[in-house]
Amino acid sequence: MSAFERATKDIESxxxxxxxxxxxxxxxxxxxGQLLHRTGYNLFxxxxxxxxxxxxxxxxxxxxxxxxxxxxxxxxxxPKPDDTLPNETVIEIMDQLLCCQATWFSGFSLAQSIFxxxxxxxxTCITNQWLLPFILGLLKCCDHVRxxxxxxxxxxxxxxxxxxxxxxxxxxxxxxxxTSLLEDTIxxxxxxxxxxxxAVFHSIRSRVEFVSTFRGTLMALDGKLTASGxxxxxxxxxxxxxxxxxxxxxxxxxxxxxxxxxxxxxxFDPQVARVQQGPAPAxxxxxxxxxxxxxxxxxxxxxxxxxxxxxxLKSKTINSYLDYLYWFSAAEPNVIARSRMHLCVLSEGKILxxxxxxxxxxxxxxxxxxxxxxxxxxxxxxxxxxxxxxxxHSIRVLSYNRARQRRKIVHLLDxxxxxxxxxxxxxxxYKPPTEDQEDPGARHLESWVLDLAVPFMVQFVELGFExxxxxxxxxxxxxxxxDYLQGFRLRNSQYVSSLVAEGESKKSKGKKxxxxxxxxxxxxxxxxxxxxxxxxxxxxxxxCSFPGNVIPYSPFSTSLFPGPSSDEMRFYHRFxxxxxxxxxxxxxxxxxxxxxxxxxxxxxQLIHGxxxxxxxxxxxxxxxxxxAKTTSIFTEPTQTPLTLSRYSTTHLQxxxxxxxxxxxxxxxxxxxxxxxxxxxLGVNFSAHGVYIVLxx
Amino acid sequence: xEVAGAVTAQKETTTSEVNAPNIDFVTYTGEHQLxxxxxxxxxxxxxxxxxxxxxxFLNSWPHLCLLAMIEDKCIGVIISKxxxxxxxxxxxxxxxxxxxxYRKVKIGTKLVLKTIEExxxxxxxxxxxxxxxxxxxxxxxYENLGFLRDKRLNRYYMNGxxxxxxxxxx
Numbered sequence: 001m002s003a004f005e006r007a008t009k010d011i012e013s014x015x016x017x018x019x020x021x022x023x024x025x026x027x028x029x030x031x032x033g034q035l036l037h038r039t040g041y042n043l044f045x046x047x048x049x050x051x052x053x054x055x056x057x058x059x060x061x062x063x064x065x066x067x068x069x070x071x072x073x074x075x076x077x078x079p080k081p082d083d084t085l086p087n088e089t090v091i092e093i094m095d096q097l098l099c100c101q102a103t104w105f106s107g108f109s110l111a112q113s114i115f116x117x118x119x120x121x122x123x124t125c126i127t128n129q130w131l132l133p134f135i136l137g138l139l140k141c142c143d144h145v146r147x148x149x150x151x152x153x154x155x156x157x158x159x160x161x162x163x164x165x166x167x168x169x170x171x172x173x174x175x176x177x178x179t180s181l182l183e184d185t186i187x188x189x190x191x192x193x194x195x196x197x198x199a200v201f202h203s204i205r206s207r208v209e210f211v212s213t214f215r216g217t218l219m220a221l222d223g224k225l226t227a228s229g230x231x232x233x234x235x236x237x238x239x240x241x242x243x244x245x246x247x248x249x250x251x252x253x254x255x256x257x258x259x260x261x262x263x264x265x266x267x268f269d270p271q272v273a274r275v276q277q278g279p280a281p282a283x284x285x286x287x288x289x290x291x292x293x294x295x296x297x298x299x300x301x302x303x304x305x306x307x308x309x310x311x312x313l314k315s316k317t318i319n320s321y322l323d324y325l326y327w328f329s330a331a332e333p334n335v336i337a338r339s340r341m342h343l344c345v346l347s348e349g350k351i352l353x354x355x356x357x358x359x360x361x362x363x364x365x366x367x368x369x370x371x372x373x374x375x376x377x378x379x380x381x382x383x384x385x386x387x388x389x390x391x392x393h394s395i396r397v398l399s400y401n402r403a404r405q406r407r408k409i410v411h412l413l414d415x416x417x418x419x420x421x422x423x424x425x426x427x428x429x430y431k432p433p434t435e436d437q438e439d440p441g442a443r444h445l446e447s448w449v450l451d452l453a454v455p456f457m458v459q460f461v462e463l464g465f466e467x468x469x470x471x472x473x474x475x476x477x478x479x480x481x482x483d484y485l486q487g488f489r490l491r492n493s494q495y496v497s498s499l500v501a502e503g504e505s506k507k508s509k510g511k512k513x514x515x516x517x518x519x520x521x522x523x524x525x526x527x528x529x530x531x532x533x534x535x536x537x538x539x540x541x542x543x544c545s546f547p548g549n550v551i552p553y554s555p556f557s558t559s560l561f562p563g564p565s566s567d568e569m570r571f572y573h574r575f576x577x578x579x580x581x582x583x584x585x586x587x588x589x590x591x592x593x594x595x596x597x598x599x600x601x602x603x604x605q606l607i608h609g610x611x612x613x614x615x616x617x618x619x620x621x622x623x624x625x626x627x628a629k630t631t632s633i634f635t636e637p638t639q640t641p642l643t644l645s646r647y648s649t650t651h652l653q654x655x656x657x658x659x660x661x662x663x664x665x666x667x668x669x670x671x672x673x674x675x676x677x678x679x680x681l682g683v684n685f686s687a688h689g690v691y692i693v694l695x696x
Numbered sequence: 697x698e699v700a701g702a703v704t705a706q707k708e709t710t711t712s713e714v715n716a717p718n719i720d721f722v723t724y725t726g727e728h729q730l731x732x733x734x735x736x737x738x739x740x741x742x743x744x745x746x747x748x749x750x751x752x753f754l755n756s757w758p759h760l761c762l763l764a765m766i767e768d769k770c771i772g773v774i775i776s777k778x779x780x781x782x783x784x785x786x787x788x789x790x791x792x793x794x795x796x797x798y799r800k801v802k803i804g805t806k807l808v809l810k811t812i813e814e815x816x817x818x819x820x821x822x823x824x825x826x827x828x829x830x831x832x833x834x835x836x837x838y839e840n841l842g843f844l845r846d847k848r849l850n851r852y853y854m855n856g857x858x859x860x861x862x863x864x865x866x
Contacts (some may be wrong), residue, residue, distance in 0.1 A: 033751060047745070056744045107851055245762040258724035290852060403848040405860075467848040468829070469860075471839060563741040565840070569865045655750075 009673075038052070057460055066275055069122035078266045081126040087200045090131050090258040093117075094207045095257055097138055097291055101504055102293040103285070104143070105300070105336060109161045110271040112285045114142065118267055119239040125154055130204050133178075133185040136696075140178050143169040144218040145336055152339030154399035166309070175224060182212040204252045213248035214297075218305060220244050221340055232344065232353060235311040242308035248303045257290040296334065302641040303328070303337030307344050310352055312634040317364035318357065318391050319452060323343060323468050324644060325398040325456065331642045332402060340401040345391065357388040368451060369500045370444045374430060376426070383422055383445065384478045390415045395455070397614070406463040410454050410577050416453045417580050423449045424583075426587035447496050450583060454489045457578060458482065459467040464574075474574065475692065476539050477592055481575055483532035487582040491523045497522070520627045524646060527620035531658055531691050534613030538662060545669075546680035556666040611666055625652050659685040665694035719771070719803065721810055724754055724761035732763070732770035737793045745791075753777055753790055762788070762810055764794070764803050771795040778820050787815035789825040792834075804837055806826040812841075816866055823866065826852060826859040838862050 022458035028037075037045075050057040072078045080084055090595040096117070115195040118134070126132045146169065149160050161208040170178070188683050192198070220241035232238055241348055270285070275470050288296065299323040306328050328341055347353035351360050365375050374380055393415055397408040409437050425446035443609035447585055461482055464470050470478055501516065518526070568589040572579075601609075632638070643650050665681060672678040700724075720788040730750060731802045738744055756762050757777040764772030772794040780788045789811065812823055826849065827834040839845075852859035 033730075033755065035748070035751065035789060043749075043752055046748040049746050054746075107856075156850070158849070401850060403850045408845060437697050467844040469848060471845070561816040566865075570842075570844060573846070573863070573865060613726070623851075 018550040069118050081131055083126050083128055085128045091203050091258045092260040094134055096264055099288050099293045102288045102296045107159055108285055110167055111165050115167050116268045116270050118269055133181045134208050134211055136178055137182050137215055139170040141215045149339045152342045154338055155335045156404050157654040159401055161200045186587035206251050210251040213244055213251055217241055217248055221354040237310050237507050238308045245304055252297050298333050299339055303333035306642050306644055307341050310344055312636055314635050317367050318360040322394055326643045329398050338399050346395055357391050358384050363386050365448050368446055368448045369496055374444055379426055383426055387419050390419050391609055395449050403467055409460045420449050420583055430617055439516050441694050442499055447492050454485055458485050462690050479532045483529055484587055486525055486529035490529055493522050496502050523620045523623050527617045530613045534610045537606055537610035541603055541610055546602045607666055614659045614663045621652055623657050654688045658691040658693055661687055715835045720765045722763050722825040724758045724767055733773050736770055736773050737791055740793050743841045762807055769800045772807055774811050778815055784821045785819055787820040790850055806831050821866055825862050829858045
């Protein structure tokens with residue numbers, strides 16, 4: 001018996017005693033404001049306490065008579081869910097249940113979403129031949145989703161509420177039985193479609209097929225459809241999931257909301273939450289509507305599609321997997337997709353259930369030109385074991401929602417500090433610097449770790465834009481620091497290229513040296529660096545042209561508590577997290593002050609400097625675009641709805657738009673200045689989430 | 697401190713202009729002021745606080761509760777606390793409310809400033825609070841005082857709205 005059933009029966013059968021006078025008597029010894037509490041009574045407990053009798057807090061108030069499912073049916077308040085139920089009503093109930101399910105997936109409680117449906121509290125009363133399999137399939141999906149999210153454990157209370165209130169989620173039903181039931185129902189509906197009212201049966205079938213294929217996708221990605229019932233390992237396992245997912249998308253697209261004549265407010269009663277013995281507040285929530293349900297599932301399917309593409313990734317390095325997760329996360333997938341991605345990337349402690357994390361790290365080092373002899377050394381392999389722990393931590397961090405991810409990166413940096421120091425000590429041991437300043441000793445391992453680490457630092461800063469944490473007065477210092485981080489990354493990569501070139505020149509003595517050609521990754525990083533520098537100069541130029549009208553150049557607004565070190569403290573607050581690292585060398589507020597004084601430069605010179613940066617960024621992006629046309633991160637030509645690579649056309653176009661827009665605006669501004677008609681320009685993020693553009 | 701449902705009742709959104717009246721800023725002295733405080737704050741909140749929440753703050757940190765009074769009428773209130781967080785004495789502004797009739801005359805700002813001064817005198821090193829990301833008036837008030845947006849807290853409030861954790865370093 002569910003909590004709901006118990007509650008509705010208890011109200012009827014229990015003998016109630018009025019204890020008001022007893023409570024009043026017990027309170028006689030208390031003065032107003034006194035409280036009897038245990039040691040350690042804290043704010044959380046104070047806020048969780050309710051005032052009995054206050055209808056806003058006490059969910060039991062005014063609920064002396066709550067009608068159970070049977071009573072509602074007996075009194076004809078709701079129709080009996082048997083085969084007398086009109087098909088139009090069946091469709092409407094199905095649609096409402098889908099909206100409720102999407103609401104639960106959005107982070108609301110089961111009691112306030114799916115289980116507002118009165119029928120579900122007495123599921124044995126549901127005998128309608130179409131509604132019953134639909135509901136069992138839907139509940140089974142819920143059970144899968146809940147298990148998945150709990151297993152992955154990359155959610156916060158803001159993402160998902162897993163409390164079940166003891167509700168029936170078909171946990172005891174065999175998967176194969178439900179599959180057979182759904183398949184049989186779809187077959188019978190297909191037959192019905194050939195007869196009268198075919199369109200109605202088609203609508204019902206679309207809904208049953210949608211639930212069936214969504215459940216099928218969840219099962220396939222959980223390895224429950226593989227022959228051995230083990231986690232997915234082979235590309236064909238993932239392809240099977242992808243095929244079912246494509247079918248699910250097709251059925252979702254077919255769904256069109258249908259409205260019947262029977263009011264739904266007694267079938268879906270939000271007051272259900274008030275009789276639960278669990279953490280459901282007394283308030284009523286807004287359920288997602290049909291179009292919101294479709295939008296949520298459409299995004300979810302897009303994100304799950306990215307999961308099915310995992311085995312098609314060409315590169316098997318840890319760097320590539322982290323990069324894939326980085327781009328996946330940027331699409332802000334629902335917690336279900338993030339959980340699924342996390343469990344597939346790291347399945348049974350292995351990457352995609354196949355390669356050990358150590359192996360992908362070794363692959364990563366070799367791809368970064370760490371000499372094979374260095375990689376093979378036992379000391380390096382001991383180091384790899386430590387890096388693997390950080391890699392697993394990194395995978396988890398990238399699997400959280402964006403707001404939480406930024407907070408988690410702070411803790412990840414603590415781990416990264418340790419492996420940077422470890423790498424430095426091994427580099428030193430393998431080749432200590434000699435007195436010859438020309439040969440300071442190669443920093444292969446340190447360079448590789450930094451190539452892995454700096455993107456997390458960049459991500460930490462960039463997420464601040466996405467989460468709207470920065471005040472416009474902070475932009476100058478933010479782009480200044482980003483310029484430094486991107487520059488560091490570029491120099492680190494160039495350093496490794498120089499080591500490789502040096503090695504090759506030793507092998508081919510006497511031959512003519514080949515000129516240095518930047519790699520595509522280096523050009524990409526250089527484009528970012530140029531954009532950051534260009535925007536910084538642009539902000540300063542605008543400040544000088546129209547003081548205070550565009551973006552105040554002063555890094556921070558004037559505080560009412562200025563103090564001599566106020567700005568410095570605020571700068572430290574934004575970037576202090578990087579001070580735990582020795583590399584890249586942390587920058588201080590004084591660096592910012594000293595290196596950004598351009599008093600000697602005219603506005604024209606500043607604009608010229610910014611223009612050159614945007615031109616350089618444009619040049620680099622053009623090169624990257626040319627390269628991107630002939631390459632893919634996947635082994636096979638693949639269409640994906642999400643941007644999953646830095647070399648995706650959409651992403652590169654947005655970077656190009658930043659450069660071009662700012663260049664054009666500069667030209668217009670110069671023209672207006674010449675005529676004496678220059679006006680202040682605003683800025684916005686219309687071209688890119690991180691890089692601002694000037695606007696009229 | 698992340699406390700689900702903690703709301704800063706800061707809604708200086710009306711445009712009614714009033715002349716700055718003679719306002720007394722008084723510290724919380726006892727239970728007799730509780731109905732005034734609750735009455736003012738509840739006008740602005742969709743989710744009510746229990747009386748236990750008020751008393752938690754008022755009884756432990758009465759010096760950090762200030763009332764803006766015009767004679768016997770309470771037209772503004774701020775409720776705060778201070779305790780150690782990761783080794784730092786941190787002030788926390790829990791609630792701020794100003795009567796609609798008296799908005800736009802910086803009463804909220806004065807209450808915050810006086811509270812911060814009190815926190816400084818007790819050696820707080822930082823002040824934090826949460827506010828809805830949609831509450832532009834509150835964000836403007838605090839950012840003008842030098843508060844930074846430290847974190848974003850997804851779906852922090854029971855109505856599903858995100859919060860910003862704002863921080864001021866003293």
